[in-house]
Amino acid sequence: MKTRTLSQDLYTQLEEYIDSIEANDAALIEVLHEAQHLFGYLPMEVQLFIGEKLNIPASKVFGVVSFYSYFTTEPKGKYVINICTGTACFVRNANAIVKEFENTLNIKTGETTGNGMYTIDCLRCVGACGLAPVVMVNEDVYGKVTVDDVQKIIAKYTE
Numbered sequence: 001m002k003t004r005t006l007s008q009d010l011y012t013q014l015e016e017y018i019d020s021i022e023a024n025d026a027a028l029i030e031v032l033h034e035a036q037h038l039f040g041y042l043p044m045e046v047q048l049f050i051g052e053k054l055n056i057p058a059s060k061v062f063g064v065v066s067f068y069s070y071f072t073t074e075p076k077g078k079y080v081i082n083i084c085t086g087t088a089c090f091v092r093n094a095n096a097i098v099k100e101f102e103n104t105l106n107i108k109t110g111e112t113t114g115n116g117m118y119t120i121d122c123l124r125c126v127g128a129c130g131l132a133p134v135v136m137v138n139e140d141v142y143g144k145v146t147v148d149d150v151q152k153i154i155a156k157y158t159e
């Protein structure tokens with residue numbers, strides 16, 4: 001018997017979702033998407049559960065999770081700060097903004113603060129190049145961000 005450490009309730013919800021969808025080629029992606037929505041990330045135990053339920057080899061599940069940068073195997077912070085480093089943002093100093101977030105929060109890109117509040121990630125073009133450089137905090141979008149704006153942006157997300 002496998003040990004599961006995450007909420008049984010969430011597993012039940014995921015199982016109900018799996019039972020409700022059609023078992024076609026897109027099912028794995030749909031289920032991974034839903035699982036990440038429910039659990040916040042896709043740890044190994046969740047990936048194994050999905051493989052078993054869909055009757056798909058674990059190696060295939062791992063392969064899909066690692067291929068798409070959207071999927072994450074680490075828990076993220078309450079606030080995920082995504083800095084666009086696509087070309088238009090890059091030429092308008094996005095790297096300095098990344099550094100300022102890293103220095104202020106004392107973490108590197110891809111990491112989460114010890115209190116679970118903030119994660120820093122970089123994105124490729126988010127399709128708002130006219131607003132470059134662009135920073136997103138969860139669903140909020142900030143355009144024409146300067147290094148001086150970094151502290152002000154973080155100050156909006158303290159609770």
Ligand code: FES
Nearest residue numbers: 084086089125128
């Ligand atoms: S490159 Fe950043 S929005 Fe397009």
